[in-house]
Amino acid sequence: xxxxxxxxxxxxxxxxxxxxxxxxxxxxxxxxxxxxxxxxxxxxxxxxxxxxxxxxxxxxxxxxxxxxxxxxxxxxxxxxxxxxxxxxxxxxxxxxxxxxxxxxxxxxxxx
Numbered sequence: 001x002x003x004x005x006x007x008x009x010x011x012x013x014x015x016x017x018x019x020x021x022x023x024x025x026x027x028x029x030x031x032x033x034x035x036x037x038x039x040x041x042x043x044x045x046x047x048x049x050x051x052x053x054x055x056x057x058x059x060x061x062x063x064x065x066x067x068x069x070x071x072x073x074x075x076x077x078x079x080x081x082x083x084x085x086x087x088x089x090x091x092x093x094x095x096x097x098x099x100x101x102x103x104x105x106x107x108x109x110x111x
Contacts, residue, residue, distance in 0.1 A: 031093040034102050043090040044070045049105050055098045090103040 034057070039045050043059065050057045065087050094102045 007020070026056055026093060026095050030096055031058065032096045032099045034092045034094050034099065035106065036089060036091050038086045038089055040088065040090070043092060045109060046092060048108055049109060050092075050094065050102060053101070053105055055094055055102050057102075058093045060093070062089045062091075063087060071095055 035046070037046075047057065047059070
């Protein structure tokens, strides 16, 4: 859905991305968290590796600068002193059956 876009995420607080080559639907019950990163380039590289190897994934993107119902403090302060390269948190999920293969693939990225 959003995986093919080449620009920064929108101001949406949270969204899920589904690999366009979806096979088995990834659900809350059959997924496993592969990693969390705040680096947009890294999450893009990992998406590319997973997709190239036929591993379905979901990404939950959270804008850490958007105030929540419980924390309105961020809204008052704005982005003063905040590294804007680390405003978004990307949680990457894969199907449990693909987890070990996905871990092996991203280890090659880190070498």
